[in-house]
Amino acid sequence: SSIAYGLLVNLDFYKVLPTGYKTIMAGNVEYERGDILATVMLNIIGFFTVAFLTGYLAERTVKIEKELEEKKIDFKKLEEMNKYIVENINSGILTIDEDSRITSFNKAAEKITGYSLEEVYNQSIDAVFTDLMNEHGYSMNPLDEGPSYFRIDKVFKKKDGKELFLGFSVSPMKEGGHVIIFQDLTRLRDIEEQLKRGDRLKALGELAAGMAHEVRNPLASISGSAQVLKQSLSLSDEAQHLMDIITRETNRLNALITEFLLFAKPAVKMAKINLSDILNDTIGMFRNSPESKNIEIQVKLDDSLVINGDGGQLKQVFWNLFLNASHAMLDGGQLKIGGHCSHIKQPFDSNGAKVVVIDISDTGAGIPQDKIDKIFDPFFTTRDSGTGLGLAVVHRIIENHKGTIEIRSRQGEGTSFKIRLPMMKSED
Template sequence: MDYLELEKPSKTFDFLRILLILAGTVASFFSVLGYGEIFPRYSLLIFLGFWGNTFFYFLAKKKISQQKVLWSSLLIDLLLIDILIETTGGRESPFIFLYPLLIFVAGFHLGRRGADTFTFISLLSYSFIYWHPERPPLNPQTILQFFVPLGAMGLSGLLALRYVEERERTRKKIAETHQALFRAEELHRLILQSLASGLIVTDLSKKIISANQAAKAILQRNDLEGLSLKEAFDGFDFVPESSRCELLLKKNGQPIYIGYSFFPLKDEKKEIFGYSLIFQDITPIKEKEERLRRAEHLAALGTLASGLAHEIKNPLASICGAVEFLKEQDLVKPGGERLFEIIAREAQRLDVLVSDFLLFAKPTAGAPEKTNLLKIIGEIQDELALKFKEKDIHWEIDIPPGINLRVDAGRFKQILLNLCSNAIEAYDGREATVRLVCQEQDDHLEIKVIDYVGGISQEIAPRIFEPFFTTKPHGTGLGLAVVYSLVKGLKGQINVKSSASETCFSLSFPKEILFKS
């Protein structure tokens, strides 16, 4: 069996051992000095032997295995006890009680094997001392005197074994309990760390006691423990609610929508001892809902716009044709040419507006053809250089040269052209820098158009893709609406993020638009 090391009982035995040896040593010392004949004078040497064995035990157990040291030390103790009993009266010695004590200590430290061995040796030693050198007369008193110590030794061995077995069972139960607790704590920890939702536990004053990794990731801070909920959630005061609630936070200038449940923690007496907060980052869900709402809204507008554009385009074509006919037939009075030029110019502008309106109302993929993305970017740079002659435009192009697309080149160019044009106009006459980035992800193609102006507020950001919504003095409000419709026609997604120093339009297209030779 495994030999247990229970510190408190071992220290108790060591203390009793030293106390007995000390008492015997003092008594022997007084006998040597002539203060009574308690023990024979040479018994002092035996007690000095006990002291030597004690020092041997404490010194040797640091270098030799404890089991070997115990066997050696207890065997030496047994020999010294034999000598002590023999020299202090033999069968009449007051130290016979040391045999049962030694057997119990051996059973405690060395288990069944130690108890059996030292019981047997002690019985032999006592029997030899009792019947040698002078055999006492056989009578009931003598037999009783012989068997009482033997019974005490056997009982000591039995008690030692029962104690060790009970201790072993207790140790196993404790080990099993510790293991079960460890598994439960480990399972609890793993569940908390695996939760995708944030989980925070507070005391009655709403001071955070614990928070899992998801909570720290959502709130973007690792020092939640010790903070109050108000400090962690930008001053928001949580009140226990029966239903799920939402709140809006701002982290690094970006809005984060939080869906949460806040509820009290109660003990078995139904008394509140703290609070718990379970929450999730529902920003992607909110963005998806906003895209769906916007798509439904734009679809309704597109249906209306389609019919309206056709109704405008037909009479507009008649007006343009009539103006051309009048000019060719010289039916215009002198001085009226300027008026007809105004009519023709405005009619042409209106035709462009209606064409954009139709492009917004009926987005399609067009006629797909192989085209290189960098070639489209080059054409856009040339057109915008002519459009913004007065401005100095700096381009940052981060696009691999080998990206070929299977798209309608005109429509795809229209997407990037409108975004780049808006980016340049955002600089309001200053030197403009436009950054274009293209990255091929695992399941989609991502293109970003970035300017370093920023300034799209969170209030107007949800409306920038609506038709006729514009913040420009002379804008039509169709540029971004057309971009949105064309991106949707290619089964893509468009998102915008804006801060005080940067605006980024992110386009995401399925990898099906990539041309594969």
């Protein structure tokens, strides 16, 4: 409207528009019919022009406001989605300011560390992850030369004292401060250690299997010769006693070699078996043996724990674990044995893998933490009279059944073993 009004004023100033009326101060006003008509028409056109422009501008303003509102809604949705992702991702995410004080802490970070946002907010990063920002000579000063990003894996102790193996990645933010993303790699490290141990034991087993056979042959000759001499000669009591020692020790060595060969090259004969039956048979044998003296046995087993496995070898596994528990409870204690079916979550598989889980725990002396990693190594033992093959055989048999075995132990509290074996599929 301002533009139209200015246009009319300019046209009138430069005498382009005809004069529609003349004003005489003394009195009469003279009108010309043609001038009046032209003036009316121009005013009508001007009003319509102004109305059109005003309507167009108003419509345009409403449209722009609507687009801005839609963009605000989109930005709000994007912000909410970003917040949802940060709060529900499995990786821990936290941010720190220029003074290394924590400014945000997502739910995964709370779950992994055991600390809540309220506990760590505005606290130094060292209160949660000691010396993290000092690794590899990293400097918090942006003026210092050095890497702007670094990654590190290190052991971290949770709020409850449990140790975890975490992987960290640290990056600077444009607004100042840093964002730290971390993941729990404990399970991954355990699997890696199991694979390394498996490769090491496989090589050792193949080497030792041949040696064991070479040792067994002369042992058989010694044992046989001693028995023949014992029966054919008139021996004094002392000589008779020495012959008995030779026979007994050769038999013990032969049993040791048999156990070692079971570790080195176990011949697995797979068949459909129910682990409940295998366990109950082994528990019955253990109850009636001297090793179960002063030990209270608690059993809780599901009825059907069907897998594809070697019943004889798995019975050996359970027997070795029961003996291990009894040796840890010389003054008596509790032995708990449980078995149930479960699922293991797997990537891209919502149903997961079906497994049979066997738990065997005791209230014995426990194992020192610095020896836990070696407990399944051959010839490693915490007892003076042990051969160091019992748990090595257990590990090897479970491994050959495509299963896993985990150990948890605290000195003075006891030891627990968790075995997972793949459950037989219904179509098998």
